[in-house]
Amino acid sequence: MAAQSATASRSGLRSALPLLAPAYLWLTVAIFLPLSAMVFFSFMTDLPLSGKSWAFTLGNYAAFFSQSLYLTLLLASLRLGLEVTLWCIVIGYPAAYVLAKVLKGRSREAIFLLVILPFWSNGLVRIFSWAMVLREGGILDTALNAVLPFKINIDLMYSYPAVIIGLVHSYVPYMVLTCYLTLQAIDDSLIEAGRSLGASRLQVLKRVIIPLSMPGLVAGAALIFVPVVGSFMEPRILGGRTGTFYGTVIEDQFVAVFNWPLGAALSFILLAVVLVILAIASPVLRRAA
């Protein structure tokens, strides 16, 4: 029986090959090749462009450990990733719940559109429009002072909160979408069954809905955490002086300092750290799910 199903899945794989091939060819060309070039770079003393001499070295990786700045920035970036992910859960999960369980028909479509709107606008435009909102004398400041009877100064620009706001805005749709999909798959009768057994709405949420939507929360968190830890655009534009993170340092190596080998090495250290975190977290999360 087991052997039979193994044969079946092997022949299934053969017939599925034409369907898989385009995606994997593309991934090989688009990701594997450039990435392996970057791995190669990360072990070089200098770029082999413009005829400079170069040699293999571990120095780029050693730099990370010899200067505490990199570790400090990495920890700051991990904290940023954690905070943004948490805010995305706090903001995105209730929205996903309402979309999946409360709204029906037209109103659901309309609200859904609002959620995925950030996806359709250009990232830079999005960030610069936040800059206009958050700076002193900007839209938020003016609007609040127009409403409030006393004078307050709202200048969030070039601050850590501004970076958080910009990143949460960019990434919250991922959380809404992944949670919406798992929440929608939960049969309403499970919620009713919980309540018929005497559970309050909060108890049903805690013991039935959240555990059953855990796969969506985990998927959303992974989709958000990883890119946020390496993010550089939002920190640079909205964070200003306070916006120096691990991602911006990597970006500097590529676009400002032209130390590609160091940039590549720092990237792979980040990749390794993120993979370790996901590996540690996954059994815990899988059990919770």
Added chain:
Amino acid sequence: MAGVQVSSVSRSFGAHKALDDVSIDFADGGFYALLGPSGSGKTTLLRQIAGFDFPDTGRISIGGESVERVPVEKRRIGMVFQNYALFPNMSVADNVAFGLSVRGEAKAVIAAEVQRALDLVQLGKLGGRRPHQLSGGQRQRVALARAIVTKPRVLLLDEPLGALDKALRVDMQIELKRIQREIGITTIFVTHDQEEALTMSDRIGILRDGRLVQEGPPEEIYDRPKSEFAATFLGDANIFRGDTTGNGIRLPDGTAIAAGAGATLAAGAKASCAVRPERIRIATDAGASDGDANTLKGQVSKRIFAGNNSTYFVERDGQTLKVIVQNTGADRLAEGQDVVLRWSPESTVLIAAN
């Protein structure tokens, strides 16, 4: 345990009247079936009793306590859902334990109660399984155990056997009835299956278009339906329509049909008579009438053999009548044969036109 009183409950969804002035008294410890076609309001009524939805007007009380505005989690009811609604993220034992554990019962108490409930539904050894590892019938039993372990005042069942195949369904009917008797809980059971309603319940309420059509013990509804709908929805019936003659009707062609004693309507009005197919005797000759007052001539158009009985379809004056004859080994009638149908007035129910 407690009885349930539903008084003048109405509920509309937009322009649609899902329940229209429904009143039923569910006696303490009884097994009650709410029967009706889809859209008749039977599930809406169950949801009002459960507390998932509140009536627009009317009162609902459980054990004498007014509950029509009490939310479901405070009503102390047990409910079994059509799709069982077991929590897929929990083991069988945790599913059953849910109601006790949200109440904050001690762990040891919960474990003992859960085991007792699982033993009652004969699943004592499967507490560690996950719902997806169970068969349909087993899930049904878990859902039942989960609903009764909290000792609810009322047990509500929403088409609980609808998803099971025929043989399993009969088993579960017997099982459900046994468990209900054992714990003596007031049980309200929604079904569209008339056979299920007849075999399981002490009383049946028939609903149609949000109204209660008739309510009473199965025998009473079957033998003395008060409307053509009740007669044809619960079991099969031949309906004759004509003008009343007081204790019977006269068909348009002048044939008189007599109904049982006690049934009287003002003469001259429109009315109908209902006769169950198994109450009619069928013969080829006009023979001695041995006391049967009602006699009609017709022609067999079709015969369906079902082993222990045969159903004859008899054409008579543009109407097709159904006659069910037990298989006694006697000569069978051929299609196309002229026949005489006879039945007694006692087997005839006079129904006022509505």
